[in-house]
Amino acid sequence: MTAAALPFSEAFFTDPHTVYQQLRDTAPACRSELPDGSPVWLVTRHADVRRLLADPRLSVDKSNGNGSWRGFSLPPALDANLLNMDPPHHTRIRTLVSRAFTPRRVEELRPRIQRTADALLDRIAGQGEADLVRDYAGPLPVTVICDLLGVPEHDRTDFRSWTDTMLVPPPDDRSAAARAVGAIHAYLRQLLAAKRTDPADDLLSALIAARENEDRLSEDELTSLAFLLLFAGYENTVHAIGTGLLTLLRQPDLPTDPTRLGSTIEELLRLDPPATVLLRRFTTEDVDVDGVVVPRGETVLLVVGAANRDPEAFPAPDEAAPGRAGNHLTFGHGIHYCVAAPLARIELEIAIGTALRRFPGLRLAVPDSDLRWRPSFRARGLVSLPVLLG
Numbered sequence: 023m024t025a026a027a028l029p030f031s032e033a034f035f036t037d038p039h040t041v042y043q044q045l046r047d048t049a050p051a052c053r054s055e056l057p058d059g060s061p062v063w064l065v066t067r068h069a070d071v072r073r074l075l076a077d078p079r080l081s082v083d084k085s086n087g088n089g090s091w092r093g094f095s096l097p098p099a100l101d102a103n104l105l106n107m108d109p110p111h112h113t114r115i116r117t118l119v120s121r122a123f124t125p126r127r128v129e130e131l132r133p134r135i136q137r138t139a140d141a142l143l144d145r146i147a148g149q150g151e152a153d154l155v156r157d158y159a160g161p162l163p164v165t166v167i168c169d170l171l172g173v174p175e176h177d178r179t180d181f182r183s184w185t186d187t188m189l190v191p192p193p194d195d196r197s198a199a200a201r202a203v204g205a206i207h208a209y210l211r212q213l214l215a216a217k218r219t220d221p222a223d224d225l226l227s228a229l230i231a232a233r234e235n236e237d238r239l240s241e242d243e244l245t246s247l248a249f250l251l252l253f254a255g256y257e258n259t260v261h262a263i264g265t266g267l268l269t270l271l272r273q274p275d276l277p278t279d280p281t282r283l284g285s286t287i288e289e290l291l292r293l294d295p296p297a298t299v300l301l302r303r304f305t306t307e308d309v310d311v312d313g314v315v316v317p318r319g320e321t322v323l324l325v326v327g328a329a330n331r332d333p334e335a336f337p338a339p340d341e342a343a344p345g346r347a348g349n350h351l352t353f354g355h356g357i358h359y360c361v362a363a364p365l366a367r368i369e370l371e372i373a374i375g376t377a378l379r380r381f382p383g384l385r386l387a388v389p390d391s392d393l394r395w396r397p398s399f400r401a402r403g404l405v406s407l408p409v410l411l412g
């Protein structure tokens with residue numbers, strides 16, 4: 023299988039798993055093309071994806087690529103973030119982040135996340151019908167990130183609208199996303215300056231104060247980190263909540279009582295990871311994958327959505343089997359493993375558990391075949407999730 027091994031058609035976005043299975047079986051490391059024409063290599067088997075995520079010959083820094091990767095064009099101060107950095111820069115910044123992003127800070131967010139989920143559901147409770155992506159899965163993670171970073175209440179409407187425009191720009195205004203990125207950048211700089219003079223009990227203030235020996239984060243490092251937390255934290259969580267709820271509506275027999283909800287959520291994460299295709303790396307030398315040589319400088323996409331359903335790693339991989347053994351790769355693996363995976367898990371447990379308890383009769387408001395998936399290879403998620411509340 024060569025060019026365009028991923029078809030990027032509506033059928034593919036609705037169900038990528040048939041294509042993933044063919045790739046795993048017949049071309050586990052193969053060349054393909056993105057919709058913008060960028061040439062890439064796809065790797066689909068669990069053992070290969072996991073191994074390559076921990077292989078230092080694969081870099082996240084675009085300067086190691088051959089220039090064919092286009093990706094997002096962010097201002098340099100935002101582009102220089104953890105997810106685009108290799109060691110030793112990555113190690114230094116990640117160490118400082120870990121000093122601030124402590125289990126205690128994450129655990130303390132739990133009651134606020136619960137209050138946010140309750141308030142969002144209160145708002146739709148009287149309506150009979152709702153779109154759970156627009157009304158619930160979308161607003162929840164932005165509020166959590168605002169709580170985490172310490173964005174004051176009166177700035178949140180602006181913050182939310184810039185975030186939405188950046189991630190889903192209006193189709194008739196191509197420069198809207200760039201303007202929104204500019205506005206977020208300016209806002210984060212201003213917020214950092216305010217936290218410097220008037221620190222509070224939030225992650226931004228903790229990041230400003232974090233130090234490792236005499237080392238501290240610079241102004242640009244803090245801004246790009248805050249931006250990455252927003253960017254990495256928002257979209258993935260929206261889609262994990264939306265897709266997870268859909269799977270539970272389709273399979274109401276899956277256990278969701280408080281003691282077993284956590285294991286069910288691990289399976290939801292395994293079956294349909296939001297970052298399904300896009301863990302992106304550049305080869306710093308020729309790398310052999312299953313007997314295929316990927317030359318130096320090429321872009322490699324590690325297809326977590328395919329790896330997570332590899333029968334070699336997960337018997338009967340398409341079935342949700344809460345409590346099963348094995349490591350899914352939905353939060354990545356190796357040095358870039360999601361720094362906020364514990365927070366994401368809490369958000370998912372609260373979001374999904376609260377919606378199901380509050381509306382025990384929750385069901386789809388449209389035939390399953392009418393559901394639309396976002397035409398994006400960056401993040402797998404529903405455009406909307408229309409439901410009847412019971």
Ligand code: HEM
Pocket residue numbers: 104105106116167170250251252254255256258259262295296297300301302351352353354355357358359360361362363365366
């Ligand atoms: C269900 C929700 C989430 C999923 C599926 C997810 C997934 C991932 C994955 C796969 C990576 C590794 C990317 C790579 O290796 O190329 C990653 C890294 C990261 N994530 Fe998450 N994430 C989620 C939620 C969050 C949240 C809520 C935040 C912040 C509030 C966050 C912040 C980050 C950061 C900062 C990194 C970069 C870590 C590094 O490079 O060392 N993520 N995430």
